[in-house]
Amino acid sequence: MTTKVRSRRLTLALDILNHGALILVALLFLFPFFWMVSNAVRSNAEVLAIPVRILPQEFQWDNFAKTWSELPFGRFFLNSMVVAGSVTVITVVVSCLAGYAFARLKFPGRDTLLLGYVGTLMVPSIMLIIPLFLIVNSLGMVNTFQGVILPVAFGTFGAFLLRQFFLSIPDSLEEAALIDGASRLRILISIIVPLSMPAIGLLSLFTFIAQWNNFLWPLIVMTGQENATLPVGLTHFQTQQGTQWNYIMAGAALSMLPGIVLAILLQKLIYNSIALNAGMGGR
Amino acid sequence: MTLIQDTAVATSAPAARPRRRSGRREGRTAFFFLLPSLLGVLLFLVLPIIASLALSFTNWKLLGKPAFVGFQNYIRLFTADPQFWTVLRNTLFFTVEYLVLNIIISVGLATWIASLKRGQRWFRVVFFLPTFTPGIAVAIVWMLIFAPGGFFDFIMKSLSLGVPNLLTDQTLAMQAVIIVSLWANVGYNTVLFNAALDMVPPSYLEAAKIDGASAWDRFWKIRLPLISPTLFFGTVMTAITSLQVFDQIYVMTRGGPGNATATLGYAIYQRGFQNFQMGYASSIAWVMFALIMALTALQFWLQRKWVHYDN
Numbered sequence: 001m002t003t004k005v006r007s008r009r010l011t012l013a014l015d016i017l018n019h020g021a022l023i024l025v026a027l028l029f030l031f032p033f034f035w036m037v038s039n040a041v042r043s044n045a046e047v048l049a050i051p052v053r054i055l056p057q058e059f060q061w062d063n064f065a066k067t068w069s070e071l072p073f074g075r076f077f078l079n080s081m082v083v084a085g086s087v088t089v090i091t092v093v094v095s096c097l098a099g100y101a102f103a104r105l106k107f108p109g110r111d112t113l114l115l116g117y118v119g120t121l122m123v124p125s126i127m128l129i130i131p132l133f134l135i136v137n138s139l140g141m142v143n144t145f146q147g148v149i150l151p152v153a154f155g156t157f158g159a160f161l162l163r164q165f166f167l168s169i170p171d172s173l174e175e176a177a178l179i180d181g182a183s184r185l186r187i188l189i190s191i192i193v194p195l196s197m198p199a200i201g202l203l204s205l206f207t208f209i210a211q212w213n214n215f216l217w218p219l220i221v222m223t224g225q226e227n228a229t230l231p232v233g234l235t236h237f238q239t240q241q242g243t244q245w246n247y248i249m250a251g252a253a254l255s256m257l258p259g260i261v262l263a264i265l266l267q268k269l270i271y272n273s274i275a276l277n278a279g280m281g282g283r
Numbered sequence: 284m285t286l287i288q289d290t291a292v293a294t295s296a297p298a299a300r301p302r303r304r305s306g307r308r309e310g311r312t313a314f315f316f317l318l319p320s321l322l323g324v325l326l327f328l329v330l331p332i333i334a335s336l337a338l339s340f341t342n343w344k345l346l347g348k349p350a351f352v353g354f355q356n357y358i359r360l361f362t363a364d365p366q367f368w369t370v371l372r373n374t375l376f377f378t379v380e381y382l383v384l385n386i387i388i389s390v391g392l393a394t395w396i397a398s399l400k401r402g403q404r405w406f407r408v409v410f411f412l413p414t415f416t417p418g419i420a421v422a423i424v425w426m427l428i429f430a431p432g433g434f435f436d437f438i439m440k441s442l443s444l445g446v447p448n449l450l451t452d453q454t455l456a457m458q459a460v461i462i463v464s465l466w467a468n469v470g471y472n473t474v475l476f477n478a479a480l481d482m483v484p485p486s487y488l489e490a491a492k493i494d495g496a497s498a499w500d501r502f503w504k505i506r507l508p509l510i511s512p513t514l515f516f517g518t519v520m521t522a523i524t525s526l527q528v529f530d531q532i533y534v535m536t537r538g539g540p541g542n543a544t545a546t547l548g549y550a551i552y553q554r555g556f557q558n559f560q561m562g563y564a565s566s567i568a569w570v571m572f573a574l575i576m577a578l579t580a581l582q583f584w585l586q587r588k589w590v591h592y593d594n
Contacts, residue, residue, distance in 0.1 A: 022395055026409045036424045052437040098320035105313035120328055126527045126548050127568040130555045131331035154323025184312045213417040215530050220556055231419035252420035259415035267408050275478035278513045
């Protein structure tokens, strides 16, 4: 009896120790976020001061507002929103249509085409950068929003993802609507899409984040500073003489904010989608 | 019985023709549904792939007319270009070290998190956070940490470890790039492997425990084999992305000091968009593609030795 109590106490102690150690690791892991904010709210002279100070002597919280007013980070933020938002909307609409055709409509060569779609996922994006730029250039769309949005809005992953999800929806729901004479488009919009919100949400989330974080493509296409997205804008101030590190850190924090908020709010959705990958890895 | 069958035949016979017509109509609907996607894929995926291959056999420099030069770009890459072998070596060095560390750390963290009785999801979120943030912002923050006289140097000095500044050291600069890449990306695999561990039936582990298997044995002989398909998936995907590494290098080192951190991804950017050697840069891109294919094929070949598929 006493040994049982003792062993239970021991496991409890080990449990607390285990948690405590991982909390320590997690805090160390979070340090760069802390360092970013800590340097964002101090004067530029203090960023570069030696020896290093962990906390600012004086918190200048208005640095965040200044990145907005004194540097065009507000504009960059807006540009990023427009680019990531547009790519997401186009991707979702185009993928819904294509995914439905693959899942529900019979046409010659369907399986071959689907295989081709999946095959293109293997192609590294950096390989396409040069010909894509040349295409955008020949269309006269360098330094335009169409130029940065359109070439990345037709990925094949979305069509494949939504096809898989549409297949899990029972046919019977549509058959009744078909007999009533509803068009396929009507069915897609009013039956399939509402039922597929988890998958569409997932596609939107990952598309938006991928484009929000995208760097190389907007760097190449958006040649004018006023059209830069946030990641590109951040690097513009890197080389300028008298780099204002505090503002850059504030800008970096600003650019990380949407991703951090979404990762925390939608953690369940993200976990489930990655768990799906983990499960599919077993196939 | 026969009556029902007869009527069934009777109704299905005239329905055959409309069905064929509806089949053609279905084909037309499918065509319109697929059209936007197909146009996009043809223009922004298929055409670029073909164009990229064609370009790699030309000497096009954006201005002027491209001329067909056969395999000259490739020959120059492997025999004459003084930088190329360094770039290739850097890329492979980065990929191997980063891949090995990424998998070890993420499996370690995933197992650690799985051992917790509560709060698993919050630890998952913490380690996942950087993967959802712009790689450029991450690299800029780390550049400040690694800056001469910055936080990293301060710690090294306080511990009197005598480590030189990472970003300006020929041999250590790549280590800085690897640290940043690990911090930025290890969270995805951590969550992936943690999810796979969650799917291991607890009864297997219980049974092994009753049979006297130690925690160490349970990890190596039960959990790891059971998650090996996911481990394989994670390894393949991580290898593909790491061969393309670019963002961190662009921000932190620009391939330097010297050529110490110049990788294939950076070389494509440099040749293509700083020197405007579109043809030459395209040939580097195809070398990268070949490397990705080769590494993926190698992993698929190796998987027979260590991946256990259930059913």
